[in-house]
Amino acid sequence: MKDATLVLGGAALTGIAAQIAVPVPGSPVPVTGQTFAALLVGTSLGAYRGAASLAVYAVVGMAGMPWFAQGKAGMGAPSLGYVFGMMLAALVVGALARRGADRNVVRTAGTMVLGSAIIYAVGVPYLAAATGMSLTEAVAAGLTPFLIGDALKAALAMGALPLAWKLVDGAADKR
Numbered sequence: 001m002k003d004a005t006l007v008l009g010g011a012a013l014t015g016i017a018a019q020i021a022v023p024v025p026g027s028p029v030p031v032t033g034q035t036f037a038a039l040l041v042g043t044s045l046g047a048y049r050g051a052a053s054l055a056v057y058a059v060v061g062m063a064g065m066p067w068f069a070q071g072k073a074g075m076g077a078p079s080l081g082y083v084f085g086m087m088l089a090a091l092v093v094g095a096l097a098r099r100g101a102d103r104n105v106v107r108t109a110g111t112m113v114l115g116s117a118i119i120y121a122v123g124v125p126y127l128a129a130a131t132g133m134s135l136t137e138a139v140a141a142g143l144t145p146f147l148i149g150d151a152l153k154a155a156l157a158m159g160a161l162p163l164a165w166k167l168v169d170g171a172a173d174k175r
């Protein structure tokens with residue numbers, strides 16, 4: 001299988017995970033499965049293919065494919081910054097994984113936490129700018145409600161890594 005297939009597969013996985021979405025009362029940002037997908041895609045595909053995967057996801061979604069959270073598309077959502085953050089997170093966790101940051105549970109957990117922090121570092125200021133919220137309000141609406149869920153999704157991504165490695169290695173064998 002070619003890199004392009006892996007890149008498109010990662011984008012599709014993120015698009016599917018985005019449809020697992022639960023609204024958060026009082027916040028324009030839902031709980032979604034995207035963080036699981038972005039962290040898994042980055043760590044398993046590596047920096048370039050992982051970031052390319054999330055870039056395809058972002059660009060195709062902005063162009064009109066309804067695969068952002070809750071079937072949305074385009075550039076109007078105040079949560080779009082998180083998608084950009086996922087692109088950067090995939091690049092960073094992918095680079096770290098290639099340097100051995102996925103070789104034991106503690107390092108992998110640290111990599112997932114860093115990846116999640118990057119998603120918020122882009123998503124929360126974007127949310128504030130897009131809605132007119134103060135940064136404090138954006139943290140309350142766009143970070144605090146998600147911490148426990150994101151920790152669970154990061155743990156799930158860690159658990160899914162061995163299967164992802166097998167799929168990616170199997171795909172590479174077929175080149």
Ligand SMILES: O=C(O)CCCC[C@@H]1SC[C@@H]2NC(=O)N[C@@H]21
Binds near residue numbers: 031034035
């Ligand atoms: O509009 C989109 O497609 C992006 C939605 C982003 C949801 C963010 S990602 C970090 C945090 N964790 C969640 O489960 N939801 C928010």
